[in-house]
Amino acid sequence: MTEATQAEAARTAQPGAGYDITLVTADGQESTVHCEPDSTVLGAAEQAGMMLKASCETGGCGACSAVLRSGRVQMGDHDPNIVEVPESEGGILLCRSVPSENCRVELPYDQSKIVIGPPDLHRAEITALDRVADGVMRVLLTLRPGEDGSAAADFESGQFVRVMVPGSGLNGGPNGGPSGEVRRAYSPANVANWDGQLEFYIRLLPGGAMSDYISHRAEVGDILTVMSADGEFGLVENGLRPRWFLAGGTGLSPLLSMLRKMAEWGDPQPARLVFGITRSTEVFARDEIAALAAALPDFRADTLVWTPDSDWDGPVGNPVELAAAEIALLDEMPDVYICGPPPMLDAAYAALEAVGVPDDQIHAERFG
Amino acid sequence: MFCYQCEQTDRTAQPDRPTLLAFGCAATKGNCGKDATTAALQDVLVYIDLGIGQYAAKLRELGAPDPQYAAHASFDLFTTLTNVNFNPTRFMALIADAVAMRDRAREAYEAAARAAGVEHEILTGPAEFEPAVKISEVVAQAAAVGVDADLETLGTDIVGLRNLNLYGLKGVCAYAHHAHALGHRTDDTDAGIENGLAFLAAGPDEADALLGQALELGNVNLKVMAMLDGANTGSFGTPVPTQVRVTPVTGKAILVSGHDLHDLGEILAATEGAGINVYTHGEMLPAHGYPGLHKYSHLAGNYGGAWQDQHRDFAAFPGPIVMTSNCLIEPQPAYRNRIFTLGPVGWPGVRHLDTKDLSVVLKAAQALPGFTADVPAETVTTGFGHGAVLSVADTVIEAVKAGSIKRFLLIGGCDGAAPGRNYYTDVADNAPDDTVLMTLGCNKYRFNTHEFGEIGGIPRLLDVGQCNDSYSAIQIALALADAFDCGVNDLPLSMFVSWFEQKAAAVLLTLLSLGIRNIRLGPTLPAFLTPAVVEILVEKFALKPIGDPVEDLAAAMAGA
Numbered sequence: 001m002t003e004a005t006q007a008e009a010a011r012t013a014q015p016g017a018g019y020d021i022t023l024v025t026a027d028g029q030e031s032t033v034h035c036e037p038d039s040t041v042l043g044a045a046e047q048a049g050m051m052l053k054a055s056c057e058t059g060g061c062g063a064c065s066a067v068l069r070s071g072r073v074q075m076g077d078h079d080p081n082i083v084e085v086p087e088s089e090g091g092i093l094l095c096r097s098v099p100s101e102n103c104r105v106e107l108p109y110d111q112s113k114i115v116i117g118p119p120d121l122h123r124a125e126i127t128a129l130d131r132v133a134d135g136v137m138r139v140l141l142t143l144r145p146g147e148d149g150s151a152a153a154d155f156e157s158g159q160f161v162r163v164m165v166p167g168s169g170l171n172g173g174p175n176g177g178p179s180g181e182v183r184r185a186y187s188p189a190n191v192a193n194w195d196g197q198l199e200f201y202i203r204l205l206p207g208g209a210m211s212d213y214i215s216h217r218a219e220v221g222d223i224l225t226v227m228s229a230d231g232e233f234g235l236v237e238n239g240l241r242p243r244w245f246l247a248g249g250t251g252l253s254p255l256l257s258m259l260r261k262m263a264e265w266g267d268p269q270p271a272r273l274v275f276g277i278t279r280s281t282e283v284f285a286r287d288e289i290a291a292l293a294a295a296l297p298d299f300r301a302d303t304l305v306w307t308p309d310s311d312w313d314g315p316v317g318n319p320v321e322l323a324a325a326e327i328a329l330l331d332e333m334p335d336v337y338i339c340g341p342p343p344m345l346d347a348a349y350a351a352l353e354a355v356g357v358p359d360d361q362i363h364a365e366r367f368g
Numbered sequence: 369m370f371c372y373q374c375e376q377t378d379r380t381a382q383p384d385r386p387t388l389l390a391f392g393c394a395a396t397k398g399n400c401g402k403d404a405t406t407a408a409l410q411d412v413l414v415y416i417d418l419g420i421g422q423y424a425a426k427l428r429e430l431g432a433p434d435p436q437y438a439a440h441a442s443f444d445l446f447t448t449l450t451n452v453n454f455n456p457t458r459f460m461a462l463i464a465d466a467v468a469m470r471d472r473a474r475e476a477y478e479a480a481a482r483a484a485g486v487e488h489e490i491l492t493g494p495a496e497f498e499p500a501v502k503i504s505e506v507v508a509q510a511a512a513v514g515v516d517a518d519l520e521t522l523g524t525d526i527v528g529l530r531n532l533n534l535y536g537l538k539g540v541c542a543y544a545h546h547a548h549a550l551g552h553r554t555d556d557t558d559a560g561i562e563n564g565l566a567f568l569a570a571g572p573d574e575a576d577a578l579l580g581q582a583l584e585l586g587n588v589n590l591k592v593m594a595m596l597d598g599a600n601t602g603s604f605g606t607p608v609p610t611q612v613r614v615t616p617v618t619g620k621a622i623l624v625s626g627h628d629l630h631d632l633g634e635i636l637a638a639t640e641g642a643g644i645n646v647y648t649h650g651e652m653l654p655a656h657g658y659p660g661l662h663k664y665s666h667l668a669g670n671y672g673g674a675w676q677d678q679h680r681d682f683a684a685f686p687g688p689i690v691m692t693s694n695c696l697i698e699p700q701p702a703y704r705n706r707i708f709t710l711g712p713v714g715w716p717g718v719r720h721l722d723t724k725d726l727s728v729v730l731k732a733a734q735a736l737p738g739f740t741a742d743v744p745a746e747t748v749t750t751g752f753g754h755g756a757v758l759s760v761a762d763t764v765i766e767a768v769k770a771g772s773i774k775r776f777l778l779i780g781g782c783d784g785a786a787p788g789r790n791y792y793t794d795v796a797d798n799a800p801d802d803t804v805l806m807t808l809g810c811n812k813y814r815f816n817t818h819e820f821g822e823i824g825g826i827p828r829l830l831d832v833g834q835c836n837d838s839y840s841a842i843q844i845a846l847a848l849a850d851a852f853d854c855g856v857n858d859l860p861l862s863m864f865v866s867w868f869e870q871k872a873a874a875v876l877l878t879l880l881s882l883g884i885r886n887i888r889l890g891p892t893l894p895a896f897l898t899p900a901v902v903e904i905l906v907e908k909f910a911l912k913p914i915g916d917p918v919e920d921l922a923a924a925m926a927g928a
Binding site: 146148149150151152154155156192194195196235237238240241264265266267268269331332 | 403405406454455456457460461502503504686701704705706716717719720728731732734735736737738740
């Protein structure tokens with residue numbers, strides 16, 4: 001690096017003019033993006049045409065964990081337990097990090113994992129909107145044909161799709177889409193298809209932007225904007241081992257997609273689903289799980305309720321404890337796929353490792 | 369894993385490798401993308417199929433042949449060819465099916481022996497092999513039955529000759545399966561396949577016997593290619609020279625790759641009237657020459673280049689892609705959800721279909737954009753099978769006698785990504801204007817759009833077809849030899865053959881079994897041919913590794 005560029009790199013921008021963020025990938029590639037005041041590092045990268053790994057974008061999943069090597073950021077609300085590197089060692093979440101100096105940030109993946117280019121946006125119509133349990137909505141979107149005539153719902157089971165919250169553009173957001181919309185990431189519960197359908201189970205959260213829209217304003221026929229599928233959670237396709245699926249709440253969605261793909265593709269691996277729900281009134285997708293039992297050659301499912309109502313006659317308990325206890329008795333450690341809230345994932349990792357499931361056979365997706 | 373069946377096998381010298389075989393893919397994944405588990409399962413599957421051959425051959429000896437055994441083994445061995453099937457779960461299922469088939473063959477043999485009043489033999493080896501239940505244990509079993517088994521005791525030459533037989537047999541089986549798919553079979557070819565399996569099951573260790581059986585396999589392959597030629601022409605008519613558009617037209621589109629004309633026919637029938645254009649890819653190009661396929665107006669053209677360019681070509685194709693046979697390489701995310709496999713082909717996570725229900729492909733084609741604009745027309749010509757060439761045999765013979773055709777150059781075989789394959793382009797481009805170039809297989813994609821002109825109204829470049837249309841080339845050569853009252857080796861004909869996978873190994877054995885000499889083979893010689901075996905082939909058949917294209921061409925023009 002020349003003296004001139006060193007001086008440039010060391011420069012701290014004037015207040016109000018934003019900051020330069022140097023992103024360093026695991027393979028040593030560097031890119032510098034400009035970050036406007038009050039924008040997050042994630043948003044700045046997107047404005048520069050770089051789609052970094054991220055999921056919930058609300059500080060609740062840890063998918064955008066990175067390490068701050070120099071400079072300073074202000075971290076907005078987030079779950080401190082899901083930052084991959086301790087914050088005392090520079091760990092940050094890109095979706096919540098608003099720089100207050102020029103920064104140097106290390107990303108835990110190669111340059112090739114960064115999608116370069118503007119986000120691919122699609123228009124989708126709400127074609128079904130149903131409350132399927134307390135606090136859980138099933139939302140079916142049907143993609144409108146794009147300019148090229150394509151209307152395929154193209155994603156890998158386990159991936160997520162970002163959905164813009166209609167009418168949120170005025171409020172904006174530090175990670176917002178091109179027009180400043182707030183967006184949320186949801187995993188489709190269905191399988192890639194040529195009908196353009198994206199099926200989501202969405203948990204309604206008090207005060208949530210999407211929850212507010214779905215609860216009060218959404219109607220069948222509304223047009224939403226969605227982005228192309230993203231994320232690396234998915235089946236190890238060449239795996240021969242039995243497959244176990246541990247779901248917490250609407251974390252069932254990507255796992256349901258994987259199981260449905262197994263059924264549709266004719267995968268022969270034995271499959272086991274353990275689905276945990278907090279209250280019995282929140283249980284959903286019973287028919288869909290029953291359909292899997294008919295479609296898969298070797299499938300067993302349990303839906304467990306943590307705090308059952310008096311009319312619940314199904315299993316009660318913790319899905320992680322049940323799964324770990326059963327897996328401990330197996331001759332062959334399975335591949336385990338987990339999706340649920342961060343505490344469930346932490347508990348699952350600890351319990352599964354304790355019974356001997358190798359780390360590389362545990363595949364997990366956090367959601368916030 | 370250990371695998372050295374294809375041309376792209378790892379040829380990096382690794383002195384510390386714990387095997388006597390210097391070359392071959394021995395890491396966790398082969399250069400083709402096949403992982404170690406899949407490679408092991410393929411070896412086990414092949415071994416069980418040898419057992420099917422043992423019982424089937426015995427049944428035939430007792431006068432009770434059953435075509436289902438050769439058909440089953442043909443399909444199984446086809447799945448193990450390079451770039452065909454990479455899906456370990458599929459191989460676990462195939463192993464179970466093969467064991468069931470072998471056990472039925474055993475019961476049939478014992479019943480036939482009882483009916484004939486003779487004591488049945490107790491067959492050993494593959495005939496009694498039982499795969500383990502656990503996958504990890506099946507993988508472990510492969511060490512004892514794989515392609516490098518017995519290496520320590522037999523040495524590389526014998527193991528290499530065994531594998532020459534095995535890989536040749538795989539090629540024979542692949543061609544046979546294509547014919548079987550069209551409802552064609554013969555007792556001769558069934559017997560040849562059964563004998564090939566039973567021969568290997570016996571653990572042969574004599575070099576002469578192994579070489580002799582390899583040449584016998586060449587004979588069998590000639591019959592199999594004749595059967596396939598009959599199946600293709602019987603189903604779709606005799607190929608005629610046909611202009612094929614190689615630029616797209618506006619509209620929804622499906623791309624069909626591989627070699628299987630039956631599958632292409634099914635796709636064309638299923639899409640007729642649906643407003644979807646069908647394009648051929650790679651080795652499917654010669655399909656356009658068959659009247660029974662050309663009749664479909666929605667068979668719009670040929671798209672893309674040779675197989676090794678598929679990442680680029682498939683990503684850019686705006687519709688679904690159907691693989692009917694090799695060569696498949698790892699599907700990229702850009703098209704992973706819109707590529708489908710049929711028959712022996714497979715990749716983990718890629719949807720496998722049956723031609724009985726192609727509705728998902730049609731749905732995909734309708735949902736995907738297709739080509740949104742016409743591109744100016746460009747064409748190539750195919751369809752110069754033996755029927756077409758021999759129909760103008762008098763003109764050809766006269767041209768040879770008059771000296772306007774000095775030599776025929778057969779440039780055939782597989783293409784690949786390896787350096788050195790431009791050799792074949794250089795031969796074609798540097799060939800004198802008084803030569804006729806006959807092409808086969810997919811190495812022609814490097815030069816088939818070049819301008820070669822005509823000789824007396826005969827195009828200088830005649831595309832004879834797919835690699836299995838080597839049969840056509842042989843028929844043309846035999847007819848010319850007959851017309852000139854000479855042997856094939858006395859014809860003004862030189863062969864420049866490139867190989868990649870096991871069908872090419874079968875074709876090479878056929879050419880050798882016909883006594884054809886001076887074949888130039890490249891870009892490298894098969895890793896399973898040890899120096900001692902190569903020495904024998906050079907001595908007996910003057911087999912030549914390719915060298916400098918201009919020097920080789922000059923030598924060929926001089927008859928060497």
